Amino acid sequence: MGRVTIRDVAERAQVSTATVSRALSGAKPVSPAVVDQVRRAADELGYAGNGIASALRRSRTDTVGMVVPSIANPFFTGLVEHVEHALQDVGRQLFLCSSRSDPELEAQRLRSLVARQVDGIIISPVHGSLSTTAVRWAADELPLVQVDRYVTGVDSDWVGVDDDAALELVMEHLADRGVRSAAFVSSQLTNSSTELRGAGFRRHAARLGIAVRERDVLLGEYSIEWGRQAALALLAAGPRPDAVVCADDLIALGMLQACAAAGVDVPRDLLVTGFDDIPFAALSHPPLTTVRQPQAEIAAEAVRLLSRVLGAQEAPPARVALRPSLTVRSSTSR
């Protein structure tokens, strides 16, 4: 297990370490015969190189870090998958961290990524303001792109979905279905995208003449469990609204389950919508009408923006809001 180094290879191939390095990386021309000799020596010794040493010298690791609030949420894992895919095309690896929706942990992850000298960071920050300090610091240290959510007060690229447009789609769809009153179930409005969804909900409800009672706006967290609890609270509290707009699919799925358990028929008695269009949204009973996020595009754009900065091209921070679309399923069709 004693690691084999470039010196060992050099010795065996009867050349200098410089030549070995050049032969293997192809950075500078080396005569074919020598390349062959070196390759053989490296193979015979099982030379694997030392990425750490290489990273130290070149001060780049060909690695980007990604920090997401949760890896239990299929929306984020989908995003991660696409990012990983996109990165592979530009020859980089992904270093994934979960901040578990904790700004403290998030700051720690960021510090760790910076210390590990990743070439850049893609982050979906936990909190609109509590995350600011750490994100700003990281953005000062190296290229950083925010996805899905962003914190205020940091000049960095951002790419996500147009949340207001998304809620416009949802609310107009509901209005078309004859909805006159609606509830909104969400996590706390402590990050940009959630906040924008809440604002969009209210704005478009007002515009379309859909009534919103204050007690029908329920804020908890992005989880199935919260969806269940919110459903119970909603059903227990007097007259039902015509529809429930959920800020993500996990909440909506929990809501659907609790409704079924309580004998409330969706969509006959109540319409329900979600957000993200995770794979499981098609499997619920009834299948969920939800906003489809263009995950692949978001990921590709994030990687593109990061590469741009990595290529040292100075440019004003970009804010890219992609158009969402609506996937209509049975949870809103009578």
Add this chain to the structure above:
Amino acid sequence: MGRVTIRDVAERAQVSTATVSRALSGAKPVSPAVVDQVRRAADELGYAGNGIASALRRSRTDTVGMVVPSIANPFFTGLVEHVEHALQDVGRQLFLCSSRSDPELEAQRLRSLVARQVDGIIISPVHGSLSTTAVRWAADELPLVQVDRYVTGVDSDWVGVDDDAALELVMEHLADRGVRSAAFVSSQLTNSSTELRGAGFRRHAARLGIAVRERDVLLGEYSIEWGRQAALALLAAGPRPDAVVCADDLIALGMLQACAAAGVDVPRDLLVTGFDDIPFAALSHPPLTTVRQPQAEIAAEAVRLLSRVLGAQEAPPARVALRPSLTVRSSTSR
């Protein structure tokens, strides 16, 4: 963005770099006054350290790599979350890679992790034999623990669930429900756990007098989509078995959806079981009876085994098969 190094801190604090290093790491005693001075200097300069340089010198990174076949599958993401949790307690960070069920990509990830000098690797190998070479090589280079699945011919620790016992639970449960014939829908039997599940299915079916027709054993991949397709194939092909045993929950959920669409009532017309007990298994229609994997325990044990090896304690490779349990829901209750 010019990084601040230990020399800068040393200069500002009027001490040597050695002292800075010791003051910040606490490796050797440094007078409180100097520690304070150094701390202040480091703070003022925003010193973040260089993990790469440190790693090179100490030849450890306090990082472990994890390679899973898919990060779209909630079973693996659940595992990853628990592993990350457990690692945090021992002061290490997780470097997550997805092999996307491709042995080639998996080998590449392993090479990359070794080059990055992670301290150890936790892997759920893609393929029982195609993964062997890469896994063996990696296991030679550094401590390695296999989880869930294992490859043949590598002496490494493994921790997972007792698949035979799991299928015993499933089949006995089905027998109790009066099932006389069953189908098995799975991915290809090209990895250890899937293979063991298939074998367990047959063994316990035979033992309990449950009939299994060859054409009712359908092998595809671990995905919702394959579950759907298998359902169609199964329903199209003459007389239905009494039950369908699925090798994971994704397949089972796809199966349930396709059954509902085809007007087959589960559990009245057909019983369906899954494997893993992912969060979404409780949300389907009907809720899914499935084998619960003790994810937290698997993760904790994997980390424990890895720490054992990292602590240089030589020991024979351990194979830890944890007991699964059965979560009974409506998909098998008449």
Add this chain to the structure above:
DNA sequence: CGGGGTCGTGCAATCGATTACCTGAACGGG
């Protein structure tokens, strides 16, 4: 045949932190 250019290779500095070894001061006991 000589001068300028190209090309392959080696030497040694370098990246930034850690640490083995050394130095000098302070201190305590005989």
Add this chain to the structure above:
DNA sequence: CCCGTTCAGGTAATCGATTGCACGACCCCG
């Protein structure tokens, strides 16, 4: 008051790969 011990802190080697610079061989053209 002297010598051995202790301890803080400095000097410089080290981890392994990359790369600027230099050197020698060879080629081409005038």
